[in-house]
Amino acid sequence: xxxxxxxxxxxxxxxxxxxxxxxxxxxxxxxxxxxxxxxxxxxxxxxxxxxxxxxxxxxxxxxxxxxxxxxxxxxxxxxxxxxxxxxxxxxxxxxxxxxxxxxxxxxxxxxxxxxxxxxxxxxxxxxxxxxxxxxxxxxxxxxxxxxxxxxxxxxxxxxxxxxxxxxxxxxxxxxxxxxxxxxxxxxxxxxxxxxxxxxxxxxxxxxxxxxxxxxxxxxxxxxxxxxxxx
Amino acid sequence: xxxxxxxxxxxxxxxxxxxxxxxxxxxxxxxxxxxxxxxxxxxxxxxxxxxxxxxxxxxxxxxxxxxxxxxxxxxxxxxxxxxxxxxxxxxxxxxxxxxxxxxxxxxxxxxxxxxxxxxxxxxxxxxxxxxxxxxxxxxxxxxxxxxxxxxxxxxxxxxxxxxxxxxxxxxxxxxxxxxxxxxxxxxxxxxxxxxxxxxxxxxxxxxxxxxxxxxxxxxxxxxxxxxxxx
DNA sequence: TATAAAAGTTAGGCACATCTAACAAATTGT
DNA sequence: ACAATTTGTTAGATGTGCCTAACTTTTATA
Ligand SMILES: [Mn+2]
Ligand SMILES: [Mn+2]
Ligand SMILES: [Mn+2]
Ligand SMILES: [Mn+2]
Numbered sequence: 001x002x003x004x005x006x007x008x009x010x011x012x013x014x015x016x017x018x019x020x021x022x023x024x025x026x027x028x029x030x031x032x033x034x035x036x037x038x039x040x041x042x043x044x045x046x047x048x049x050x051x052x053x054x055x056x057x058x059x060x061x062x063x064x065x066x067x068x069x070x071x072x073x074x075x076x077x078x079x080x081x082x083x084x085x086x087x088x089x090x091x092x093x094x095x096x097x098x099x100x101x102x103x104x105x106x107x108x109x110x111x112x113x114x115x116x117x118x119x120x121x122x123x124x125x126x127x128x129x130x131x132x133x134x135x136x137x138x139x140x141x142x143x144x145x146x147x148x149x150x151x152x153x154x155x156x157x158x159x160x161x162x163x164x165x166x167x168x169x170x171x172x173x174x175x176x177x178x179x180x181x182x183x184x185x186x187x188x189x190x191x192x193x194x195x196x197x198x199x200x201x202x203x204x205x206x207x208x209x210x211x212x213x214x215x216x217x218x219x220x221x222x223x224x225x226x227x228x229x230x
Numbered sequence: 231x232x233x234x235x236x237x238x239x240x241x242x243x244x245x246x247x248x249x250x251x252x253x254x255x256x257x258x259x260x261x262x263x264x265x266x267x268x269x270x271x272x273x274x275x276x277x278x279x280x281x282x283x284x285x286x287x288x289x290x291x292x293x294x295x296x297x298x299x300x301x302x303x304x305x306x307x308x309x310x311x312x313x314x315x316x317x318x319x320x321x322x323x324x325x326x327x328x329x330x331x332x333x334x335x336x337x338x339x340x341x342x343x344x345x346x347x348x349x350x351x352x353x354x355x356x357x358x359x360x361x362x363x364x365x366x367x368x369x370x371x372x373x374x375x376x377x378x379x380x381x382x383x384x385x386x387x388x389x390x391x392x393x394x395x396x397x398x399x400x401x402x403x404x405x406x407x408x409x410x411x412x413x414x415x416x417x418x419x420x421x422x423x424x425x426x427x428x429x430x431x432x433x434x435x436x437x438x439x440x441x442x443x444x445x446x447x448x449x450x451x452x453x454x455x456x457x458x459x460x
Numbered sequence: 461t462a463t464a465a466a467a468g469t470t471a472g473g474c475a476c477a478t479c480t481a482a483c484a485a486a487t488t489g490t
Numbered sequence: 491a492c493a494a495t496t497t498g499t500t501a502g503a504t505g506t507g508c509c510t511a512a513c514t515t516t517t518a519t520a
Contacts (some may be wrong), residue, residue: 091346
């Protein structure tokens, strides 16, 4: 049985490695910064996780998840995203409110609870941020999400998710009436700064900066718009 | 902000005091036994709770909850019972399975979560064991529950709850097809050992020992059966 | 009332998760 | 290649929650 803290270290390692499409390894300082603790603290924990055969790490070397550690990390990600979905779908939480509560709920120990919750939610594949929810065997559903910034003029897109979860960004989207599963047409892209002008049923004119468009994940609804979708 | 452990001490004190209709005070050994820790451990915690003005306690004296401590304890009881209701009503947990998971869930910190959960469950007044759920101001709903053993021959009763939560007892009830809100007629009470013979639609002949009848809480559906109901 | 039993306290210690401060190794840049 | 910077490690300390063992106070009982 892992402690609350050990679980958070595994999950942090998993996220650091997924969000790094180069080598799946992390450093002590990097992990410390991510978790908001000091490198010395991480070092103590590395010893414990190594003893439990969840990671590999040798002195002055890089940290890697072992298969057992990755499996546990994915279980925690699964719980986190199922709880986020529950809060959003069933309890009417806002987009930006679900994460912090899920940070607590993800540590509840009860396999039955998670299976029942999954069933209650109808076995969802994606959470309210559009992130994939691993199934009970740890398989991640695939989606052809791509940043909105890759779309071209004339594209008809649907919002599948976001790649940043900050309250600031999520509120910015809400304020601009951009929500999960909303559909938009890319009307115009300003050449100089690539600001996008979108239209939707609810709102005929929405301006989205390139910075924001990079964080908004969409899929293209037409195959003939030339946006480079496979 | 209280720790997980501090919350459990407050809740334990509350339960010890409610379940004792004499003086609302508890002893060190009593509390230690209830929580499954050693008296020395309790002593350390008493110091902390006293510093936080949640209890009163002087050397070799009895422990009492202060108003602030009682209020916090009731909040935890509220969370516990709402979660039990959620697990039972929405996730199809069995009677005896809800408690252990609720022991974990009761410590999740999010006022919004609890208010939303309460609304989602339609502001229930009683949990799956028939125990009262305090409202958000800490008021306990009243019910005229009384042990089944107080009923007399001819009484028509409905099961409102149980005063013991062990898996053994709850499974005993399930095995005998006795469930929450089920209705029974008291057909016969054996004079010598007060064993009760009940009948219901599902099952025309159920034998209930006096030991069990003491733990089953009912309300009488007729006013003329002479069972002493007010 | 004296003694035995029960209840409560204290001292000292341990595991966990964290810190600071000092140090060592590896990497980078001139 | 050497120095400077970054990265990682170690030692020693703290607070929480728990323990055992020894002690003291209160309560029960002979
Ligand atoms: Mn977490
Ligand atoms: Mn998410
Ligand atoms: Mn608890
Ligand atoms: Mn209950």
